[in-house]
Amino acid sequence: MSTLxxxxxxxxxxxxxRVERSLKCEHGHTYDLAKTGYVNLLPVQxxxxxxPGDSKEMVAARQTFLNQQHYFPIVKTILSSWPKGDLLNGxxxxxxxxxEGYYLNEIGKALLDQDISIERTGLDISKWAITAASKRDKGVSWLVGSNASLPVPSERFDAILCLFGFPVFSEFSRVLSETGLLLLVESGPDHLIELREILYPSIHDYKQTFPEGVEGFELVLExxxxxxxxxxxxxEIEQLLSMTPHIHKASYDGREAVKQLNSINLTADIKFRWYRKKLG
Ligand SMILES: C[S@@+](CC[C@H](N)C(=O)[O-])C[C@H]1O[C@@H](n2cnc3c(N)ncnc32)[C@H](O)[C@@H]1O
Ligand SMILES: [Zn+2]
Incomplete structure (x- = not known):
């Protein structure tokens, strides 16, 4: 169950x-639970x-696309690459x-099948994303909030997953337990290359993110x-395009060319990097 x-x-x-259907602090700030059970912890200021964050339309497109399971191999690799000994009950x-909660939902189901019970929290800055997520899975604590200022105490989590997202390493380090893990999932150089070749006149050289490493963490597995x-x-092609940055970046001609397609074979090229919080 979602515990919040x-x-x-x-x-x-x-x-x-928790006081009935609200969360309250000792200074009188009150956050009501939404009908679907999530809580908005992103103050106006x-x-x-x-x-902020993904729009209602982007969230809907991503949900329809992900539900077709084209990215299920990512779920499998997350689970199989999880450092041994760190994926335990609790x-x-x-x-x-x-x-919109696809990955947490699938991870929860897969681990339940292995009799591993975990505590899941999902946070996103988009209220549309969290509304969709909270309808998808009632077993997760869903929060509207920002990675820039996570509304949780220090050392609250054992693992943080950041998939195609916007990591804030100082906050991630603060809220991870002493030996906590961080997983970054990102697209690699050939990701959706067939689509990008249609959308853009030329393909930029691939730049590795965080080539100098990540402050406060050491890389344990790539x-x-x-x-x-x-x-x-x-x-389906339109839905995939709507959930990527290409929808905004590509030229008019490129997008028009994609509109002529009725099928396409696409490369998924995904990078997984597991980091462990550095001690002290
Ligand atoms: C490319 S989407 C990836 C969503 C999900 N991880 C997935 O792979 O399906 C990026 C997400 O980051 C959210 N986002 C943007 N800025 C954020 C922030 N500062 N804190 C938390 N989430 C943020 C967006 O609303 C969007 O849902
Ligand atoms: Zn308060």
Whole structure:
């Protein structure tokens, strides 16, 4: 069950307690639970825009696309590459920038099949993403919030997953337990290359993210996975495009060319990097 426990007030960091359908801090700040069970812990003063993060349309497109399971191999690799000995009963996981909740939902189901019971929290800055996520899976504590200021006490989690997201390493380090793990999942050089070749006149050289390493963490495992999947309709192609940055970056001509496609074979090229929090 979603517990919404051990969270902190985003205004003053005081502990939040559950009072019926609200979370309250000792200074009188109150956060009501939404009908679907999530809680919004993103105070107005921390918002850079009125409706931050992914829009309702992007969330819907991503949900429809992910539900077709083209990215299920990513779930499998997350589980198989999880450092041995760290995936135990009771492990507390945060998906930071969880989107509409596909990965936490699938991970929960897969681990339940292995009789491993975990505590899952999903946080995203988009209320649309969290609304969709909270309808998908009632076993997760879903929070609207920002990676820049996580509304949880220090050392609250054993693992943080950040998939295609916006990591804030100082916050991740603060909220991880002493030997906590961080997983970054990102696209590799050939990701969706067939689509990018249609969208752009030329393909930029690939730049590795965080080439100097990540402050406060040491890299424990790096893995790349490549596979091919097929989209068999213009609608599916459109949905995939809507959930990537290419929808905004590509030229008009490129997008028009993609609209002519009815099927496409696409390369998924995904990078997985596991880090462990450095002691002291
Ligand atoms: C490319 S999507 C990936 C979503 C999900 N991890 C997935 O792979 O399906 C990036 C997500 O990051 C969220 N986001 C953007 N800025 C954020 C922030 N500062 N804190 C938390 N989430 C953020 C967006 O709303 C969006 O849902
Ligand atoms: Zn407060």
């Amino acid at each position: 426990e051990n969270l902190s007030c985003p205004i003053d960091a005081a502990p939040l307690s 921390n918002k850079r825009s009125k409706d 492990v507390r996981i945060l998906d930071a920038g969880c989107g 893995k790349a996975e490549t596979y091919v999947f097929t989209l068999n309709s213009q609608t």
